[in-house]
Amino acid sequence: MLARIIIGLGISIVCFAIAGRRFWWLSRLVRTGKEAPRRWGGWGRVAEAELTEVAGQRKLLRWTVPGTAHFFTMWGFMILLATIVEAYGALFSRNFHIPLIGTDNWLGFVEDFFSTAVLVSLVVFTAIRVKNAPARKDRASRFYGSHLGAAWLTLFLIAMVVVTLLLYRGAQVATGHFPFGQSKWAFASHVVAVWLRPLGTGVNSVLEAVFLLANIAVIAGFLVFVSYSKHLHIFLAPLNVGFSRRPRALGGLDKTPDMDMEHVTEDTVFGVGHLEDFTWKQMLDFSTCTECGRCQSVCPAWNTGKPLSPKLLIMGLRDNLFASADRLLSGEGTAEAGTLVGGVIDPDVLWSCTTCGSCVEQCPVDIEHVDAIIDMRRYEVLMESRFPTEAGLLLRNMENQGDPWGLGSSKRTDWLSALDFEVPIVTDEIPDDVEYLYWVGCAGSLDERGRNQAISTARLLKRAGVGFAILGQRESCTGDPARRMGNEYLFQEMAKANVATLNEVKARKIVTTCAHCFNTIKNEYPALGGDYEVVHHSELLNHLVATGRLTPGGSFAGKVVYHDACYLGRHNRVFDDPRGAISAVPGVERLEMDRSRERSFCCGAGGARMWMEEKIGTRVNSDRAREALATGAEYVATACPFCMIMLDDGVKAEGREEVRVLDIAQVLERSLADS
Ligand code: SF4
Ligand code: SF4
Known part of the structure; x- marks a missing residue:
């Protein structure tokens, strides 16, 4: 007994010391980072994050097979913490059991169930890894570039944790020292006991001690391995998730740096x-x-x-x-780095x-x-x-003319000539009979295809009796492309000017047709003093349809596939409204691409990429256009002018001019052509 105490504790103390030193080093290293903004959202938010992302494995379960295997492995490790307590207790007493619950059949069953589930999961992981064996060289594989050798060692060590545990428990059953007696609820241990029992009580007593020490050695060794490998996530993931931006690190950017030159x-x-410029969270x-x-x-x-x-x-x-x-x-400077x-x-x-x-x-x-x-x-x-040379032109245009194309504010109201009614242009405070300020956006005002979206939206709002007005020449770019490009200074200059204008006219409710304007005004202007109720036109139009203020007609028919704009869908969770508006058109057969909603594939325009050349690889918009065309759609619908422009180019590049790319407002308006 003394020998196993000395060996068991000796191995553990050495391994815990090595791993503890590594974790201390890591915590010091992370704390060299700068302060991170908005990291504490209260215990409620932390609990929600831990319950959904860690305990619930929400994101992992989106990938059904590996997600389920990971779910059981993670929960297996949680449940098997009880077996670790039992193992350390057994170092001191062969009859040890956890106080109060330690002999309950349910505990024996749960421990054995998860031991078995972990082993099955390891088989699944092994199959996935074997299937992806050439993965490190295959760019299409998600494992390309990952450290696959360490992954194999991890699978082996986890298997050894469970195998030594079951052998130890089987020997315990055979010697009569099993905490759960001869109850068959601990089914896996009893199966192992059937194999070991013929060896006799004497041999099983030795095996009991050997496998107990082996189990403790593997667990302690695994702890050291984890602390030096990518499997650090076993301990760091709950921390990282707990400090993550909730509900997600999308929408507005995390930081609004102080750009005040003073x-x-x-x-x-x-x-x-x-x-050292990264934050500790990064x-x-x-x-x-x-x-x-x-x-x-x-x-x-x-x-x-x-x-x-x-x-x-x-x-x-x-x-x-x-x-x-x-x-x-050591706090040394960056001179050498x-x-x-x-x-x-x-x-x-x-x-x-x-x-x-x-x-x-x-x-x-x-x-x-x-x-x-x-x-x-x-x-x-x-x-x-x-920065890329061509992006310089974008920045100059935004700085000098207030829009990415450099067309200037005088052209911002040209699109109004297509309307047969007057749209009020706000010069002073927004009148009471104007419910929404329509933020037309640069593409809606200045790009030919974007203007079609603005024209249809205006006509639909007029038809539904929604009072709206525009800023006309007082509107300028929200600054989104500059911000995503990294020119925070220009973004803040433009954003502050826009916020001043919006506050001056006392804007309350703003409707946008551009997903990027929507995201910026809704999520980023509040930090600069601009708090408004911002809706996207897809939300407003769907609401008008749902409340009977707009009744789609029968003048439009065809197969329509909807493309989710990243900044509307993934960044802001507006998935259902555009689909609802399209589906309300009686003649529409709405289709879906494989990659849709949260998994939607980008059109290639975001991050100011719209104004940069795409010299490497294939074009993102062509890839997405091919996916849309593969559905057999006659129309590709979008709810963002940038997506519309990119997909229109993509569809045309495929030689499929007969397939039209339309904004959802155009689809609705066309359905009303004869009514
Ligand atoms: S950042 Fe790392 S953990 Fe997150 S999805 Fe990519 S590979 Fe996985
Ligand atoms: S382009 Fe790639 S790296 Fe950039 S946000 Fe999209 S998925 Fe992430």
């Missing part, structure tokens, strides 16, 4: 140029990555041959963080992102990729003046 000193750093993000590749598999940049993989980006930052630990922990972009991160990686948010949506441990990418873009643009 506060700028020579030490001020805008964005992230070096590791460092925790990097450390938590499981290398599962779910983000990579849905990334439009990666899927069209660009060098950006959100997984490889996060892994690269993590590896660099760990490699730079000595420098960061080059900037991240151009060093650790290839510029083409950084500039390929469309900020679509698919990676954030899929990440099971709530890593916030988009915020990190924008932070690095901010440094590149504001500190280094490095």
Whole structure:
């Protein structure tokens, strides 16, 4: 008995010390990061996050087979904590059991059920890994670039935890020291006991001690392995999820940095140029990555041959963080360390992102990729003046003319000439009979295809008797492309000017037709003093249809497939309204693409990519257009002018001019043509 106490505790103390040292090192490293904004949302939010993401495995279960296997493995480890208590107790007394519940049959059953479930899950994981064996070299695989060797070792160690446990329990049954007696509820242990019993009580007594120590050694060794591997997520994921932005790190960007020049000193750093410019939460993000590749598999940049993989980006930052630990922990400056972009991160990686948010949506441990990418873009643009050449024209146009195309404010009301009624242009306070201020947006005002969307929307609002007005020439770009490009200064200049105008006219309710304007005014203007009730035209139109103020007619018929705009759907959860508005048209047969709603594939325009050349790989909009065409649709419907422009180009590039790309307002308006 003394020997097994000494061996068991000796192994444990050594392993716990090594792992504890590693976790302490990691916590110090993460705490070298800068302060992170808005990280504490109260215990309620933390509980909700832990219950849904960690305990409920919400995101993992979207992938049914691996998700279910992971669910049982994770819960297996939670339940098997009881067996660890039993094992350490058994070091001191062969008849040890957990007080109060330790001999209950249900506990024996639950422990054996999850032991078996973990073993079955490991078989599933092994099958997935074997199937994906060439994955590291296959760009289409989500495991491309992951450390597969470590994954195999992990599967082996988890298997050993369960195998040694069941052998130990089987020997306990055979020697009569099993806490649950001879009850068959602990079914797996009894099966093992059937195999071991013929060896006799003496041999089983030895095996009981050997497998007990083996079980403790594997658990303690696994702890050390985890602390040095990507399986750190076993411990870090609950922390990372608990501190994540709720309900998700999408919509508005995390930070609104202070760009006031009065506060700028020579030490001020805008964005992230070096590791130490990241916040502690971002460092925790990097450390938590499981290398599962779910983000990579849905990334439009990666899927069209660009060098950006959100997984490889996060892994690269993590590896660099760990490699730079000595420098960061010693507080040495950045003099020797080059900037991240151009060093650790290839510029083409950084500039390929469309900020679509698919990676954030899929990440099971709530890593916030988009915020990190924008932070690095901010440094590149504001500190280094490095960005794709063609984006310079975009920024100049926005700065000088107030719109990305550089057409100027005088053209903003040209689209009104297509209407046979007057639209009030607000010059002073918005009159009481005007319910909505219609924020037309640059594309709606200035682009030919975008104007069709604005014209149809205006006609529908008029028809439904909704009082609305526009700002006309006083409207300018919301600043979204500048912000997503990293030019926070320009964004804030434009945003503050718009907020001043909106507050001056006393705007209360704003309707937008552009998903990007919707997101920016709704989610980002409040931080700059602009609080309004913002609705997207898809929400308003669907409401007007649902309340009988608009009754779609029979002049439009055909198969329509709807494309979710990233900034309307994934970023702001408006999925049902546009579909509702389309489905309300009697002659419409509405189709769905495989990748829709939360999983929708980007059109390629976001993140200011609309104004950058796409020189690497295939075109994102062509990929999406092909997917839409494959449904057999005669019409592709969108609810964002940028998506409309990109998909229209994509459909035409496929030589399918007969397939029309329309905004949902155009679909509704066409249905009313004869009424
Ligand atoms: S936001 Fe979209 S494009 Fe950018 S890394 Fe994530 S998935 Fe890729
Ligand atoms: S960032 Fe998230 S989704 Fe991507 S590989 Fe890491 S854990 Fe998986």
